[in-house]
Amino acid sequence: MSSDQDTIQKAETDLRREKDLDDYHNELMGNDVGRIQRFGFEHGRQEAAADEKRKKSAFEQMMFNEVYRAAWESAMDAVNRAENAVYEALIQASYDLSAAETSYNDLLKQATTTTDGTKVFCDKDGNVYTEDGEPLPAEIAESLVWDDNAPTWEEYSASKENLTNAQSRYGEVNAKSGRLVEIREELTDENNPASIERIHELTQDALDLQESLDNEVRKETSLEQSMKPVIAPDLSFSF
Numbered sequence: 001m002s003s004d005q006d007t008i009q010k011a012e013t014d015l016r017r018e019k020d021l022d023d024y025h026n027e028l029m030g031n032d033v034g035r036i037q038r039f040g041f042e043h044g045r046q047e048a049a050a051d052e053k054r055k056k057s058a059f060e061q062m063m064f065n066e067v068y069r070a071a072w073e074s075a076m077d078a079v080n081r082a083e084n085a086v087y088e089a090l091i092q093a094s095y096d097l098s099a100a101e102t103s104y105n106d107l108l109k110q111a112t113t114t115t116d117g118t119k120v121f122c123d124k125d126g127n128v129y130t131e132d133g134e135p136l137p138a139e140i141a142e143s144l145v146w147d148d149n150a151p152t153w154e155e156y157s158a159s160k161e162n163l164t165n166a167q168s169r170y171g172e173v174n175a176k177s178g179r180l181v182e183i184r185e186e187l188t189d190e191n192n193p194a195s196i197e198r199i200h201e202l203t204q205d206a207l208d209l210q211e212s213l214d215n216e217v218r219k220e221t222s223l224e225q226s227m228k229p230v231i232a233p234d235l236s237f238s239f
Contacts, residue, residue, distance in 0.1 A: 059190035071199045072187065078206035079184050085213035086177045092217055093170040100166035104159045112150045114140060122146065123153035131156065173216070176209050 063069050108131070111119040119131045120141070128141040151159075183202050186194055194202065 057190040059188075059193040062193045068196055068199075071196050071203070075187055075199050075203040075206065076184075078203045078210070079180060079187065082180055082206045082210035082213070085210045085217070086173065086180060088217050089173045089213040090170075090177065093166070093173045097163075097166040097170045100159075100163040104163045107151045107156060107159045110147075110149060110151055111156070112144055112146055114144065120144070121151060121153040121156045127153070129153050131160075169216070173213070176213060180206065180209060 063072065108119055111121060111131070113119055114136075120128050120136050121131070122128050122141075128136040128144075130136060183206055187199070187202060
């Protein structure tokens with residue numbers, strides 16, 4: 001082989017090595033040079049990307065879908081607004097329950113008491129009942145000393161009913177609060193994301209809860225306003 005041929009062959013070999021080195025570095029950096037990948041880096045990157053995707057929760061993968069994400073965000077907004085409503089309703093229900101308990105306990109303190117400590121009340125017809133609604137024998141009732149300010153059976157019954165209703169309202173609001181917790185937990189379950197159909201159902205549940213809670217607060221506020229005494233205006237004039 002002549003020296004000229006050796007020189008040409010060496011130049012071609014050096015050029016191939018330079019090209020191989022260039023391809024190697026491009027594949028290593030993930031650069032696309034328009035040629036078939038030859039060193040396996042692309043396959044490695046694909047495996048790494050697939051592994052990273054597997055590591056992402058099912059919920060995170062669902063959130064890449066714009067329609068799903070919009071539905072989920074709308075649902076969470078409904079839950080947040082419902083939670084604000086339940087907060088207001090709980091404050092109102094707690095206040096009503098506390099007031100009802102105080103009124104009921106004060107009434108019991110003023111009630112006529114038998115020698116064995118039983119609270120008794122006399123109705124408008126002169127019949128006497130225990131706080132459990134049991135009629136008191138006439139001979140025992142006749143031996144009691146009745147205070148003029150002792151609450152009547154009608155007053156006691158009304159106070160007890162008011163307390164029962166307040167307890168019921170507080171329990172209902174608490175139950176709605178618990179339901180909102182369940183809705184939030186289902187919406188944020190990353191390992192078992194709700195379907196978009198289920199998200200719509202949960203959104204409606206939250207909206208219904210908010211509406212019912214808002215109605216309760218409005219009803220209580222309206223009732224309080226109606227029970228406030230009307231103060232007559234001062235029509236006197238001074239000259």
